[in-house]
Amino acid sequence: xxxxxxxxxxxxxxxxxxxxxxxxxxxxxxxxxxxxxxxxxxxxxxxxxxxxxxxxxxxxxxxxxxxxxxxxxxxxxxxxxxxxxxxxxxxxxxxxxxxxxxxxxxxxxxxxxxxxxxxxxxxxxxxxxxxxxxxxxxxxxxxxxxxxxxxxxxxxxxxxxxxxxxxxxxxxxxxxxxxxxxxxxxxxxxxxxxxxxxxxxxxxxxxxxxxxxxxxxxxxxxxxxxxxxxxxxxxxx
Amino acid sequence: xxxxxxxxxxxxxxxxxxxxxxxxxxxxxxxxxxxxxxxxxxxxxxxxxxxxxxxxxxxxxxxxxxxxxxxxxxxxxxxxxxxxxxxxxxxxxxxxxxxxxxxxxxxxxxxxxxxxxxxxxxxxxxxxxxxxxxxxxxxxxxxxxxxxxxxxxxxxxxxxxxxxxxxxxxxxxxxxxxxxxxxxxxxxxxxxxxxxxxxxxxxxxxxxxxxxxxxxxxxxxxxxxxxxxxxxxxxxxxxxxxxxxxxxxxxxxxxxxxxxxxxxxxxxxxxxxxxxxxxxxxxxxxxxxxxxxxxxxxxxxxxxxxxxxxxxxxxxxxxxxxxxxxxxxxxxxxxxxxxxxxxxxxxxxxxxxxxxxxxxxxxxxxxxxxxxxxxxxxxxxxxxxxxxxxxxxxxxxxxxxxxxxxxxxxxxxxxxxxxxxxxxxxxxxxxxxxxxxxxxxxxxxxxxxxxxxxxxxxxxxxxxxxxxxxxxxxxxxxxxxxxxxxxxxxxxxxxxxxxxxxxxxxxxxxxxxxxxxxxxxxxxxxxxxxxxxxxxxxxxxxxxxxxxxxxxxxx
Numbered sequence: 001x002x003x004x005x006x007x008x009x010x011x012x013x014x015x016x017x018x019x020x021x022x023x024x025x026x027x028x029x030x031x032x033x034x035x036x037x038x039x040x041x042x043x044x045x046x047x048x049x050x051x052x053x054x055x056x057x058x059x060x061x062x063x064x065x066x067x068x069x070x071x072x073x074x075x076x077x078x079x080x081x082x083x084x085x086x087x088x089x090x091x092x093x094x095x096x097x098x099x100x101x102x103x104x105x106x107x108x109x110x111x112x113x114x115x116x117x118x119x120x121x122x123x124x125x126x127x128x129x130x131x132x133x134x135x136x137x138x139x140x141x142x143x144x145x146x147x148x149x150x151x152x153x154x155x156x157x158x159x160x161x162x163x164x165x166x167x168x169x170x171x172x173x174x175x176x177x178x179x180x181x182x183x184x185x186x187x188x189x190x191x192x193x194x195x196x197x198x199x200x201x202x203x204x205x206x207x208x209x210x211x212x213x214x215x216x217x218x219x220x221x222x223x224x225x226x227x228x229x230x231x232x233x234x235x236x237x
Numbered sequence: 238x239x240x241x242x243x244x245x246x247x248x249x250x251x252x253x254x255x256x257x258x259x260x261x262x263x264x265x266x267x268x269x270x271x272x273x274x275x276x277x278x279x280x281x282x283x284x285x286x287x288x289x290x291x292x293x294x295x296x297x298x299x300x301x302x303x304x305x306x307x308x309x310x311x312x313x314x315x316x317x318x319x320x321x322x323x324x325x326x327x328x329x330x331x332x333x334x335x336x337x338x339x340x341x342x343x344x345x346x347x348x349x350x351x352x353x354x355x356x357x358x359x360x361x362x363x364x365x366x367x368x369x370x371x372x373x374x375x376x377x378x379x380x381x382x383x384x385x386x387x388x389x390x391x392x393x394x395x396x397x398x399x400x401x402x403x404x405x406x407x408x409x410x411x412x413x414x415x416x417x418x419x420x421x422x423x424x425x426x427x428x429x430x431x432x433x434x435x436x437x438x439x440x441x442x443x444x445x446x447x448x449x450x451x452x453x454x455x456x457x458x459x460x461x462x463x464x465x466x467x468x469x470x471x472x473x474x475x476x477x478x479x480x481x482x483x484x485x486x487x488x489x490x491x492x493x494x495x496x497x498x499x500x501x502x503x504x505x506x507x508x509x510x511x512x513x514x515x516x517x518x519x520x521x522x523x524x525x526x527x528x529x530x531x532x533x534x535x536x537x538x539x540x541x542x543x544x545x546x547x548x549x550x551x552x553x554x555x556x557x558x559x560x561x562x563x564x565x566x567x568x569x570x571x572x573x574x575x576x577x578x579x580x581x582x583x584x585x586x587x588x589x590x591x592x593x594x595x596x597x598x599x600x601x602x603x604x605x606x607x608x609x610x611x612x613x614x615x616x617x618x619x620x621x622x623x624x625x626x627x628x629x630x631x632x633x634x635x636x637x638x639x640x641x642x643x644x645x646x647x648x649x650x651x652x653x654x655x656x657x658x659x660x661x662x663x664x665x666x667x668x669x670x671x672x673x674x675x676x677x678x679x680x681x682x683x684x685x686x687x688x689x690x691x692x693x694x695x696x697x698x699x700x701x702x703x704x705x706x707x708x709x710x711x712x713x714x715x716x717x718x719x720x721x722x723x724x725x726x727x728x729x730x731x732x733x734x735x736x737x738x739x740x741x742x743x744x745x746x747x748x749x750x751x752x753x754x755x756x757x758x759x760x761x762x763x764x765x766x767x768x769x770x771x772x773x774x775x776x777x778x779x780x781x782x783x784x785x786x787x788x789x790x791x792x
C-alpha cells in the first residue's frame with residue numbers, strides 16, 4: 001500500500017471548509033453564481049444527487065423525529081433521564097419532546113396502561129399526524145409487566161395501538177431506550193413498518209356495541225353516541 | 238456497637254391518653270375490643286361513627302385520620318379508622334366498624350375528618366361499602382361505568398367492562414358553558430405536561446380565576462393492593478413498593494413494607510443493616526426532592542433547559558451511587574425482611590469516596606439552586622402567598638410530609654415514631670410557617686441538606702464498623718406465616734409524607750388484606766382548598782408544590 005492511500009483526504013488535514021477543487025474544474029470559469037448555495041458547496045463535486053424520493057423522505061423522517069411529551073408511570077422517569085443531561089437523546093436527532101400530539105411523530109409509551117387511561121391514549125394517538133411511530137417502553141407496554149394479573153390493567157400497549165419497537169425492562173435503562181430509538185430510526189430509514197399483530201381495542205359508539213347483558217345494564221348511564229372502549233378481559237392474552 | 242450518642246427523645250406536647258381513658262371515653266359505645274398490634278381497637282356500631290370520632294378528636298386529641306381500611310370477611314364488611322395524633326403519632330387507636338354482608342351501610346366520617354371523603358369513596362369503589370351521609374358517593378379510582386367491586390370477595394375479574402370517553406368533553410362546546418354566568422369549564426389532563434403524570438383536573442373558571450376544581454384520579458390505578466395480596470411475604474411483595482412512588486423513592490417505600498412485615502412477624506434487623514437502610518433511604522429522599530424541585534421550576538417558569546437539567550444532573554449522580562449499592566437505577570428491590578440484600582459494594586473505599594464526593598459538592602449546588610430558584614424575584618412573585626394551606630386545614634385533609642411541614646406542622650415520623658437508625662443521629666426536622674408554595678419548596682431544599690447530614694453520619698459509622706460484625710440480615714424463616722387475624726398498621730416517613738401499610742394476616746403465607754396509605758392521595762385532596770379563588774397559573778404552581786406522584790395516588 002502506498003503512503004498516499006493512507007493519508008486522510010485533503011479536506012480533513014487542510015481545512016474544514018468544503019473542498020471545491022473538483023467542482024471548479026468541472027464548471028470552469030464564469031459559471032453562474034446562482035447555483036453556489038451552501039448545500040451545493042457541501043455536496044462538492046456536483047450540483048445533483050441521485051436518490052429515490054421515498055428513500056430521501058425516509059432518511060429525513062428517521063433523522064428528525066419529534067417525540068411526544070407523554071408521561072404515564074415509572075418509565076417516564078427514566079425517559080426524562082434519557083432526554084436530559086448525560087444521555088441526551090437529542091444527539092440522535094430524536095429531539096426535544098413536543099407538548100402537543102399534533103406536532104409529534106413518535107409516541108413513547110412509558111408505563112402501565114389501565115382501563116381508564118386506554119381510551120385517552122387511543123385518542124392521543126389518533127391526534128398525531130401520519131406517519132407516526134410508537135415505541136413501547138418497559139414490560140408493562142409489552143404484557144402488563146408486573147401488574148399483568150391486575151383487574152384493571154391492559155395487557156400491553158398493543159391491545160390499543162400498534163407498536164413498532166418494544167424496549168423491555170422494568171424500567172429499561174436510558175441506554176436501552178436510546179438503543180430502541182436508534183433501531184426505530186434505522187427501520188424508518190429503511191422504510192420498514194411493523195405488522196399489527198393484535199387486534200386492538202377500538203373506540204366505538206355505545207349504540208354500536210352488541211346488546212349483551214352488560215350493555216343493557218349500562219344503557220341508562222351512557223348515551224348512544226358516546227365513545228366507549230369495551231374490554232374483553234377473558235380474551236386478553 | 239454504641240455510637241456514644243444519647244438516643245433523642247421527642248419533646249412531646251401531647252397529653253398521653255392511656256388505654257383505660259380511651260375505654261372510658263368510648264364507654265358503652267364499644268361493643269367489644271379488637272386490638273391490633275400497633276394500637277388498641279374498639280368495635281362500634283355503624284351508626285355511631287361520627288359520635289365516637291368527634292369525641293376522640295375533640296376530647297382525646299386524635300386529630301389525624303391516618304388511614305381508612307375497608308375489607309370484606311366471609312360474614313361481614315369492616316371499615317377500620319386508624320387514628321393518630323399529629324403531636325405524637327405513637328399514640329394510636331383503631332375504630333373498627335363492622336357492617337352486615339347484606340346491607341353494608343355505615344355512617345360517613347366526613348363531617349369529622351375531611352380526608353374521609355376520598356377514603357370512603359375509595360372504600361366504596363374497591364370493596365363496596367356504602368357510607369351514609371357522604372357528600373359525594375361516587376367511584377374514585379375506577380371508571381364510573383365499572384361493574385362490581387374488585388377487592389370484595391367473589392369478584393369475577395374476567396367479566397368484560399365498558400369504559401366511556403365522555404369525561405373528555407370538549408371544553409369549548411356550548412353545553413359546557415353555563416348560560417346564566419360566564420364561567421368556563423376546563424379539562425386539564427389526563428395527558429398534560431403540568432400534571433406530573435396522568436392526572437385529570439376538572440376546573441371551572443371565571444375569567445382567569447378558579448372557582449371550582451376537582452381532581453379526577455385513577456388513570457394509573459394498577460391494582461397494587463391486589464398484587465401485594467397475591468404475593469408471599471418473604472420475597473414476592475418487596476418489588477412492588479418501588480413502583481408506588483416511582484420517583485426514585487424506592488428504598489423509602491420498601492422500608493414501609495419492611496417495617497410493617499417485620500412488626501407483624503416479630504423480626505429483628507441487625508444494627509449494621511439499619512445503618513445501610515438509613516443511608517440508602519436518605520439518598521432516595523435527595524433524588525426525589527431534586528426531581529420535585531426540577532419539575533416545579535418547569536411548572537413555574539417552563540424552564541426545561543436550565544434548572545430542570547441541573548436537577549436531573551444531580552439526580553444522575555445519586556442514581557449512580559444507588560446503583561452501586563443496590564444494582565438497579567430506579568427499582569431497587571434492595572431491602573429484605575430482616576435486613577438488606579447485600580453489603581456495600583467492594584471496594585468499599587471507592588464507594589465511600591464517591592458518596593463523599595457527592596456530599597462535598599452538594600452545598601455549592603444547593604447555593605446554585607438558591608440563586609436560580611428561591612432567590613429569583615419572578616419565582617417569589619409566583620410562589621409567595623399563593624396556594625395557601627392553613628395548618629388546621631392541612632390536618633383535616635391528613636396532609637403529611639413536606640406539605641404539612643411547609644404549613645408549620647412539626648410532624649416527621651423519622652423523629653416522632655422512630656425506626657431505623659434515625660434516633661441515634663443528629664439532624665433536624667425542617668418546618669416553615671409560610672403555608673404557601675414558597676414554603677413547601679424551601680422545606681424540600683432544606684431537607685436535602687438534612688438528608689446529606691444523615692448520610693454523612695451513616696458513612697462515618699459504616700467506615701468504622703468492625704469487619705466481623707457486619708451482619709446484613711437476621712435469620713428469617715423461609716416461609717413466613719404470621720398467626721391468623723394479626724392486624725397491624727405501620728408507617729414510615731416517605732419522600733412525600735406518611736407512607737403507611739395495613740396488613741391483616743389470614744394464617745397463610747400471603748396477606749389477607751394489604752392496604753396502602755398513600756401520602757400523595759391525601760395531599761392531592763387538599764388541592765381544592767389551596768387553589769379555589771386563585772388564578773389558574775397558581776393552580777398549576779400549587780399542584781407542582783404538592784409534589785404528587787400518580788403511581789402513589791392511584792396505587
